[in-house]
Amino acid sequence: MIESQIPGVTVTPLSQWSDARGWLIELFREDGLAEDFRPVMGYVSMTLPGVARGPHEHEHQTDGFAFISGKFDLYLWENRPGHPERHEKHSVGEGEKVFITVPPGVVHAYKNVGAGEGLVLNFPDKLYAGWGKKEPVDEIRHENDEASRFQL
Template sequence: MNWQEGPIAGCIIRPLRRFEDSRGWLAEFFRQDELDPTVYPVMGYLSLTHPGVTRGPHEHRKQTDLFVFFHGQLRLYLWDTRPDAPTYGYRQVLDVGEVNPVIVLVPPGVVHAYRNTGTEPALLINCPNQLYAGWGRKEAVDEIRHENRPDHPFTMD
């Protein structure tokens, strides 16, 4: 597939505002008054990615991810595979992390991946709106792992 570069409908990308003082800094990344209730987080996790490592590309059928990129250097890739979306066939690439701290809301059907492009481990937070493997970890995982297919069309520069 030939991807068109540009922003993807339904993906929210918002800069993290850091409030700094002599003790350090703090940044809000989730507020109920800024998100639709259907995408409120139901869990959260912290992830460390080593330099040169790529996670993804993968997508979810129902889950919306709310990523917080604030540490290290990462390149985020988004591909819109939703046939009914106005941005179907679009790809968006962003450099995120310490230099560009952002929150990114990734809706179902948007394939996503990120790579640590720095020389140090990178940390991120994800607060999805679905429980991993469902309540009590007893359901199928909502994940389509394209990285397991050598012929996937989701190329990263």
């Protein structure tokens, strides 16, 4: 089982139930979430083999990622003032289906290290670009900064 030493990062294993019809995975329940985390939207992204998303971070948003398909390396860096510097790498997805919450100030990225397409669902607690998509996007992108300490 995956565990994170970064405060505020939570990891919940996902169980898959299968029968003759197919399978079902319960992604999250309100009674299983931290009291200060309530998703307000959801989306799914497909990442091609060998491709990474991130690293980036949010000032105000907590992400709730569900890794259910494909094989990914997940990277986390503690970047909040007053917290000790920490970097973690976890294998998630096939064989390790998890729901992971990543709080503001924790830089994160994931890379599809599998042979096929990988699906990741995200349930953030803030609307992308705010209500009606009329506000600045809460995202600090590090992926195009070659001098960044956040490297895969």
